Amino acid sequence: MASKNRAPVIKEDTNTGFSTRVEWRNQRSLRPDGSFNIENKGGKWFRPGDIYLSLLTMPWWKFNIIIVLIYLVMNTLFAVIYYAIGTNNLTNIEGVTQWEKFLDTFFFSAQSLTTVGYGRVAPVGIPESTVAAFESMIGLLGFALATGLLYGRFSKANAQITHSKNVLIAPYQGGTGMMFRIANIRQTQLVEVEVQVTLAKIAREGGREIRRFFPLELERSKIAMFPLSWTVVHPITEDSLLYNKSMDNLKHDDVELLVYFKAYDETFSQTVHHRISYRAEDFIWGARFILNFEAQPNGPTIHYLNKIGDYEMAELPSVKIQIPEPGQKEIR
Amino acid sequence: MASKNRAPVIKEDTNTGFSTRVEWRNQRSLRPDGSFNIENKGGKWFRPGDIYLSLLTMPWWKFNIIIVLIYLVMNTLFAVIYYAIGTNNLTNIEGVTQWEKFLDTFFFSAQSLTTVGYGRVAPVGIPESTVAAFESMIGLLGFALATGLLYGRFSKANAQITHSKNVLIAPYQGGTGMMFRIANIRQTQLVEVEVQVTLAKIAREGGREIRRFFPLELERSKIAMFPLSWTVVHPITEDSLLYNKSMDNLKHDDVELLVYFKAYDETFSQTVHHRISYRAEDFIWGARFILNFEAQPNGPTIHYLNKIGDYEMAELPSVKIQIPEPGQKEIR
Amino acid sequence: MASKNRAPVIKEDTNTGFSTRVEWRNQRSLRPDGSFNIENKGGKWFRPGDIYLSLLTMPWWKFNIIIVLIYLVMNTLFAVIYYAIGTNNLTNIEGVTQWEKFLDTFFFSAQSLTTVGYGRVAPVGIPESTVAAFESMIGLLGFALATGLLYGRFSKANAQITHSKNVLIAPYQGGTGMMFRIANIRQTQLVEVEVQVTLAKIAREGGREIRRFFPLELERSKIAMFPLSWTVVHPITEDSLLYNKSMDNLKHDDVELLVYFKAYDETFSQTVHHRISYRAEDFIWGARFILNFEAQPNGPTIHYLNKIGDYEMAELPSVKIQIPEPGQKEIR
């Protein structure tokens, strides 16, 4: 009985690396894509490593446009140089107007940059030959760079994890549990999968607000293989920070749920990571996930990735408010 | 005496990540090649990463055919464009019939795509020159992609483990043991080798069938180096799930043996993984593996990979059926 | 009371791998950039792996100069060979003077090395053709090497950690603490960050000097994520080697602070390392770091990398000199 009345034991995580200062409300620690909500300033403005990094992580359509643009810019740049030197140093220039002549140097430039070098138009004098020799070298090095970038983009063993849009407060083993669902959307096979969930909230201490981080205990924080969706469950016991909490409580405390995912990717032989950030408005009270896989009599089990977030409403067990019995308080 | 009669202590593994639902019989968790018996649906239909992945893991003959096909398709595509623009914009087109003219554009297209650019046939006008400039760029990027793919295919540190076709129930230290044999078929040197064996079976609980996963204890689950074949042994003691079990028992329980292999590949400096799945019909009662290596007086020991599964029949010790003594049952 | 007077318990780290011999004063174990202050001699003078390594780690401007130089040297080398064989074996050599003829072979050489091969100038006889065939092969392999180098340079997951120039002896929880500040200057996301700090000092033992290494205890030696600057703190308790020490003490003992940083780079899926070395003259007594980040009402927190070392003067609490009570000395 004493156990019913004990104060919740809540462990704080002081080693998250995030600041505990509260300057403004509604400040996320993580952006929705899982990256740190931080902007670095005051570093060197030109960093080859960071340019490489953004070329590695940008979407494909953007990458392709940039590659074509760089090709066109380099091409035009050298064309202007050939044109400035004079087209009489190139063989078989057949353009009559200045614009036609420029176009001829433009195509000669393209043929040098890609090293296709048909040779109908070819450099004759020393200045044109020098520039052409340099352009071919730049071309080869440029495509060497593109080779590395393409390989880097494809071979990056990035976890691509999909997750349910919402966090459900659902019926769980006679009580309630906080649940969200995650799945691997790549064809890679993930093993030794771990999840850590941290709850960030604003607390009032000594008259000022401070942001605190608390690890949430999970029903299961590690699974050996990850073939299907995984419903991560935090049982809402009396010790839980979410015990008897409503949406209003969560919003008032500026709650953020930080999910840290780690797994070993067998296909790329690398450890992969992923982070998810949920906010108070992503919570739903009284709902339960719908099964999103289906076994077949012959053949594999079908796993529906697009149904990862599907849920149905479900009644929550009425929460018994714990009223300490008289005469029990002293015992503790 | 009590110890002889005690109930087997069987630990369940609830963190495999596989579903415990039984919808159909004879449903494997793993396919024979070790991959998850799951098919994902509902994801994005076009995923560059997954295309790369399948190009990385498909057999060589298939990969080579695809590379040649892509080359031919790209080549033809550009040839059609040149032909549509008109062959009078190309120098030295000697074809007379339309088919011959098309073939001329086809070969010009090949010379542009590979950037060999002999130049006997060369573009003159603006439209042809533009397409040719674009084709050379596509060609270089395409071969850049091929470079990455070839490197990725070769450098993938995938464990290539061969295993005995059968699981033997063999004489072992006066009793019996469940045994299978594995070996490394690559020239790479594997160290810190670990094996985990999980037995999946259907159990009847509360009127419905449910799939349960149990880790099997091994004589030895880790070896420092892996130069020869390793006979993995699960001693069939009274505590074993296989104690006094027959082929019929295993089939009735829809048994699947999930083997998880992990090692460090010294040559590629990467951790490698492998999984094997055995079914009831792969078990043989009363057999023993034949030694598959042979030392030589001068020179290395010869290790026969093709004899990994060779066995001979061997009589099993008669199993003493445990009859609980009267008056003992209550104690437990 | 006895606890106030107890001798400091100082653990020595005997497994650093550095020598304990003291031959000269002011000898660093680590250079300011964190590399070992050791020069290897007596190895093989030509090591392809080490050449690759230095091409991988040298600054970009140096790398680019070397690539261009190698290109020019190879180009000239083959030009000399063509010139020696005779320019009458090349088509369309239009140079009149010997120098012009040499320049023609030089540009032909460039066109072969880059495989642009315009073909206006082309080899005719057997010797020139043989050399040209060889040069094209060398060219392709050379640019293959450059591809690998460029990729290797970009994809190296090297931690780029910036650190405060000084180590501060600052007010800390009523007493004092030794502090320095570190931050990640790359766009990569670092997690599971660990820091170890070792203090190297000269001790006098048995009449001769010996260098000893002592691990310093930190307020916190591990953080989960590394979005902002981390102020690493060694609390200067009575047990600390820095307790009641002045700049003169540190200089006299030839103190060096060895900082070992380790983190997991999520973007490159690799563990990264960094080392820092501080000397006695980098210490400042009575100063405190200024906050170098700032939250914004809407949008991310701004983190100023260039303010990592900014500090303000701060009064240290007066240190209570521990005077052993009479009659206590004998006990220890």
Next chain:
Amino acid sequence: MASKNRAPVIKEDTNTGFSTRVEWRNQRSLRPDGSFNIENKGGKWFRPGDIYLSLLTMPWWKFNIIIVLIYLVMNTLFAVIYYAIGTNNLTNIEGVTQWEKFLDTFFFSAQSLTTVGYGRVAPVGIPESTVAAFESMIGLLGFALATGLLYGRFSKANAQITHSKNVLIAPYQGGTGMMFRIANIRQTQLVEVEVQVTLAKIAREGGREIRRFFPLELERSKIAMFPLSWTVVHPITEDSLLYNKSMDNLKHDDVELLVYFKAYDETFSQTVHHRISYRAEDFIWGARFILNFEAQPNGPTIHYLNKIGDYEMAELPSVKIQIPEPGQKEIR
């Protein structure tokens, strides 16, 4: 006194992965280069992965010869095809004799394979054009392969550890110790270095010989950094397998010392491994290593890699032969 007479406590390592069968004497478990003394047979005869592996690990001179040979073979192969089709399908063939004509096709083949394509000689008809298109593709893919191989060869983070030729039985802390010395010969920085030493010897058990493996305890089995040579020491206490052993004993027992080295390479961000095998004849009784590094007043410490094995003779302390006192034997 009982402690002086107690039987040595010797732990066996049963998980080495090596066979305990003794078929012949003088059989090494490891070759001098540290690879397993095993030859696999019965696998598939053509394994692309293994070809790649041997191209990756063979010496540079061999690799270069193979690359040039493949180039020449491919070149000649296509030349034969062009020659067979007929040189009248190629432009500007100026050879008169059949041999000269073949040489012309040979150089055309080289120009197609490297995609230099000067175009003086160019294909005209359909058969020649088809073969040329195919050859250019093969050429590009071939050099793509070479790119991958070159990158793979350079970027392999293989530990290159040099070790003393001999194992010394040297004076150590009033008694004796078994010592050998290792050092890193690359410019890379190794940290978290671990060494395990296993002694393999033949034992006589139940009338037949069997090979047993025993881990040797080391004075220190792990160091944090590896800037200098590391003298690995096994103290020869009464519990040691080497206690009171002579060269004859070691030879009689067919002793092999298996050294397993593991470290983290900071430069390549990878774990590296190395193995060494010493035999009885590599042991020297009564010698001590000479210091192989030297501090300088200004500048780094000089470390002589070529002096790693240098030793001087040193008298061993006379071993007290342990004679069990009468009446003590029964106690144990």
